[in-house]
Amino acid sequence: MAKNLVRKKLFQSVKVVIAAAQQNVVRNVNTTMLITYFEIGRMIVEDKKQGNERALYADETLKNLSVDLTQEFGRGYSKSNLEYMTLFYETYQNRIASIAQTLSGQFENKEQKRIAQTVSGQFKDDVQSKKTSSKNLFSFNLTWSHYVQLIKIKNEDERNFYEIESQANNWTVRELQRQYNASVYERIALSKNKNKVKQLSKRGQIVAQTTDALKSHYVLEFLGLKEEEAYTENDLETAIINKLEHFMLELGKGFLFEGRQRRFTFEGDSFFVDLVFYNRLLKCFVIFDLKIGKLTHQDIGQMQMYVNYYDRKIKQPKENKTIGIILCKEENKTVIEFTLPEKNKQIFAKEYKAILPTKAALAKQLL
Secondary structure: OHHHHHHHHHHHHHHHHHHHHHHHHHHHHHHHHHHHHHHHHHHHHHHHHOOOOHHHHHHHHHHHHHHHHHHHHOOOOOHHHHHHHHHHHHHHOOOHHHHHHHHHHHOOOHHHHHHHHHHHHHHHHHHHHOOOOHHHOOOOOOOHHHHHHHOOOOOHHHHHHHHHHHHHHOOOHHHHHHHHHOOHHHHHHHOOOHHHHOOHHHHOOOOOOHHHHOOOOEEOHHHOOOOOOOOOHHHHHHHHHHOHHHHHHHHOOOEEEEEEEEEEEEOOEEEEEEEEEEEOOOOEEEEEEEEEEEOOHHHHHHHHHHHHHHHHHHOOOOOOOOEEEEEEEEOOHHHHHHHOOOOOOOEEEEEEEOOOOOHHHHHHHHO
16 A cells, blocks of 8 residues: 555656756747747848849748758748748847847757847847846747737737737637637727826736726627527526636636525525626626516615625625626616716626627727
8 A cells, every 4th residue: 555655656757857947848849939939040141131032032931941951950940831931030029038038048059049140139139229138028929820819909908918928828819819809908908098098018917906807898709699680688698607718808807706596585585697707916806697688776775785685794805895787788877877876986887799899890999
């Protein structure tokens, strides 16, 4: 028995070491690939500068280079991928100095060191001349597939936001695509004052107070519900539960699912809270009431009762006050204004959309 315990303990210890080593290998391989692609992009840009026929260059030289590289190294060097490498370099050329200096100390291969040191030397002067602090330079911590999506985003602030959030929340490429298509950046920005919008590109979404956890509206396109279809509130709730992981991705940071249809009873009358979450960053309950029609003052009154109950009966003394969100098909700003107190920080009505919003329309609202 004792031998088995010793054996298991040894196995677990070795397992941890091997797993850590494997993760380190993956990170190093990914970093090496990114710096290599960056260097290829730089070479293409520099070569292009020496040519006179830029259109002809893009059409012929990249095609020939793709054929030669594919014959020598196999897949991964298609013409389109070489174009992405070029755009990758053009997008992040001011960021690479600190990364290359770090890499040159990690590589054992002389050629890898040479590439890293070359990149470092070439961009050191550029970065210093633009007074770019090394503290503001990012590392390339995502996969190449992530960066292929990011370099398509023209707005630098928006691109930085999605890069920070992808890393912080371990978004897959598909999740990154969904969040971008659902205009998460614009919707978070619209829920903040304009002085704080710039912070999104530097720090991502920081959830420190109630309004930080909210979006201007919520997009539930993943439920497969159509705007013109007739469905009940129970149908909406069931659809959300069936796609709970997607719904929590839409909610954002810090949300933990606590339950559905939570019941409490007053003097023989039972009441049911549709969805209950807990936000570990805000340290409070967040309860949802689902409405498929236009918001009414009765809906707000009902939510006020739910919030009061959770504050007085459920939450612990060290926890913060409960947040109540009425998720409705159509909000009523006048009803909200005159039903809720002026300094309300607990109850919010938010519209949901069954289809993806138009990014252009949301972007105009930010101007």
